[in-house]
Amino acid sequence: MQNKIIINSNESITCPHCEQQFALKEAIAHQLIDQHEIEYNTMMQKELEDIRNQAQKDATRNASKDYQKTIDELNEKLTDSNESAEALKMRIEAEKKKVEKQVRESIELDTQTLRETVAQKDKQLAQFRQEELELRKQKQALEEQQKNADVDLARKLDQEKQSISNQLSDNFKLKEAEWRKKIDDASKANDDLKRKLEQGSQQLQGEVLELELETELAIAYPLDDIEPVKKGVNGADVLHSVRLRSGTVCGKIVWETKRAANWSNGWIAKLKTDMQEVGGDIGVLVSTAFPAGVDEPFLQRDGIWLVKPSFVKCVSEALRTVLTEAQRQRAVSTGKNEQMEALYDYICSTQFVHRIKSVVDHQEQMRTELEKEKTALQRIWKKREGQIGGITSQMMSICGELQGLSHGSMPLLDEISPLDDLI
Numbered sequence: 001m002q003n004k005i006i007i008n009s010n011e012s013i014t015c016p017h018c019e020q021q022f023a024l025k026e027a028i029a030h031q032l033i034d035q036h037e038i039e040y041n042t043m044m045q046k047e048l049e050d051i052r053n054q055a056q057k058d059a060t061r062n063a064s065k066d067y068q069k070t071i072d073e074l075n076e077k078l079t080d081s082n083e084s085a086e087a088l089k090m091r092i093e094a095e096k097k098k099v100e101k102q103v104r105e106s107i108e109l110d111t112q113t114l115r116e117t118v119a120q121k122d123k124q125l126a127q128f129r130q131e132e133l134e135l136r137k138q139k140q141a142l143e144e145q146q147k148n149a150d151v152d153l154a155r156k157l158d159q160e161k162q163s164i165s166n167q168l169s170d171n172f173k174l175k176e177a178e179w180r181k182k183i184d185d186a187s188k189a190n191d192d193l194k195r196k197l198e199q200g201s202q203q204l205q206g207e208v209l210e211l212e213l214e215t216e217l218a219i220a221y222p223l224d225d226i227e228p229v230k231k232g233v234n235g236a237d238v239l240h241s242v243r244l245r246s247g248t249v250c251g252k253i254v255w256e257t258k259r260a261a262n263w264s265n266g267w268i269a270k271l272k273t274d275m276q277e278v279g280g281d282i283g284v285l286v287s288t289a290f291p292a293g294v295d296e297p298f299l300q301r302d303g304i305w306l307v308k309p310s311f312v313k314c315v316s317e318a319l320r321t322v323l324t325e326a327q328r329q330r331a332v333s334t335g336k337n338e339q340m341e342a343l344y345d346y347i348c349s350t351q352f353v354h355r356i357k358s359v360v361d362h363q364e365q366m367r368t369e370l371e372k373e374k375t376a377l378q379r380i381w382k383k384r385e386g387q388i389g390g391i392t393s394q395m396m397s398i399c400g401e402l403q404g405l406s407h408g409s410m411p412l413l414d415e416i417s418p419l420d421d422l423i
Contacts, residue, residue, distance in 0.1 A: 041118065044114045044118065047114075048107075048110070048111055048114065051107055051110060052107055055103040055104075055106065055107055056103070058103065059099050059100050059103045062099055070091065070092050070095070071092075208259075209257045209258075209259045209286070209288075209309060210228070210237045210238065210257045212309070213237070213238055213255060213257055213286060213309075213312060214226055214228050214238055216312060216313060217238065217240060217255075217312075217316060220313055220316065220317075221240075221242075221316075221320065223243050223244075223245060224240060224241060224242050224243050224320075225239075225240070225241035225243065226238060226239075226240055227239045227240075227241070235274045235277060235278065236254045236255060236256045236271060236274040236275075236278070236280075236283075237255055237256055237257050238254075238255035238257075239252060239253075239254060239255075239278055239280070240252065240253040240254070240255055240316075242320050242323045242324060244324060244327065248327060250320075250323040250324050250326065250327035251281035251282070251323035251326065251327070252278065252279065252280045252281050252282075253280065253281065253282045253283075253284060253316070253319055253320070253323070254271065254274055254275045254278060254280035254282070254283045254284070255284050255286060256270075256271045256274070256283070256284070256285045256286070257286045257287070258285065258286070258287040258288070258289065259287075259288050260287070260288065260289050261289060262289055263287070263289045263290060263291050263292070265291075267285055267287070268285065268301065268302050268304045271283045271285055271304055272302075272303070272304065281323065282305065282319050282322075282323070283303070283304045283305065284304070284305045284307055284315065284316075284319070285304055285305065285306050285307070286307050286308075286309055286312055287306065287307075287308075288308075288309065290306060290308075291306075294306075297310070297311045297360075298311050298314075298315050298357075298360070299353075300348075300353060303348075305319070311360060311364075314359065314360035314363050314364070315356070315360065317359075317363075318356040318359055318360065319356075322347055322352075325343075326340075326343050326347075329343060
């Protein structure tokens with residue numbers, strides 16, 4: 001027979017390692033409990049059958065012994081009295097029933113104990129199953145609550161995201177429209193300002209060229225009358241009246257300045273009209289733009305002289321010389337129209353143009369040579385200045401070394417200045 005024990009699952013046990021107490025049912029799995037229940041029931045049935053068989057054997061053996069003893073005693077007494085045989089038989093039967101009753105009561109008591117134990121175990125198992133069922137229900141309810149909470153949270157997050165996205169989209173559209181409006185306004189203002197600046201720049205460039213022409217003529221010819229035309233008044237830019245030292249007016253040169261990128265054929269016609277209004281003798285158009293295919297720095301076209309700004313002084317001297325000589329000729333031969341016509345023909349001739357151009361070319365050559373000489377002299381002066389500086393530095397070094405060697409016994413060296421005394 002195997003060694004089996006009956007224990008209560010609600011009893012507390014202590015862990016031999018950590019000395020922590022806990023209920024026995026928390027340490028035994030339901031499967032193990034069911035297994036032990038089946039094994040226990042089988043064991044109890046087998047033990048009960050063994051007990052019954054053993055009790056019957058013991059009762060039979062005991063009854064046999066007692067019966068045999070009684071038979072022996074009765075046989076011994078049978079010889080003494082045949083009358084007591086029936087009573088003896090009845091006594092034997094009574095003893096046999098008594099022994100059987102005792103054995104039956106013992107077996108019933110053991111069986112009742114086992115049944116009570118099994119019933120208590122069934123009750124505990126039912127309680128365990130109920131508790132497990134409740135725990136499983138609570139777990140399932142918690143899982144469902146968790147899933148529902150996750151779904152609700154996801155829905156709320158989606159709603160918040162959509163709300164924030166819509167709000168940001170609306171704000172961005174408003175900001176985009178606001179900045180687009182500002183950019184458009186700034187672009188328009190920039191275009192207007194650029195157009196005004198270009199107009200102002202062109203006007204300013206023309207005024208600068210006009211002022212430069214006035215200044216150059218006024219410096220070059222202090223005896224002449226240089227009269228700029230007032231702004232807002234139709235006409236040329238500068239009216240140049242050529243005078244002799246005696247104050248006699250020799251003629252008028254009408255100057256017009258144009259500082260533009262492209263040539264316009266209307267400039268010559270306008271200058272001719274301005275000359276007629278002021279009674280000018282010669283018209284000069286100083287322009288940065290020349291007609292297409294013209295590479296010369298100055299030329300005569302339709303009776304008007306076209307001049308680059310850098311050749312104004314040369315052409316003005318030549319034209320002024322023509323007017324002064326014409327005045328002298330008029331003074332010598334007053335009333336000689338033929339000579340005036342000859343002079344006019346001479347001024348308009350190719351020979352006069354070549355002579356004026358030759359004078360301008362010689363003057364330009366002299367200016368170029370002068371610039372080269374100036375550059376060469378500046379280079380020589382800079383070279384000499386460096387040599388003098390090197391000599392001065394060496395002399396100061398020598399004076400310092402001598403004072404150091406003499407330990408201050410040469411005070412005259414202190415009176416030597418760095419540059420002036422050496423020179």
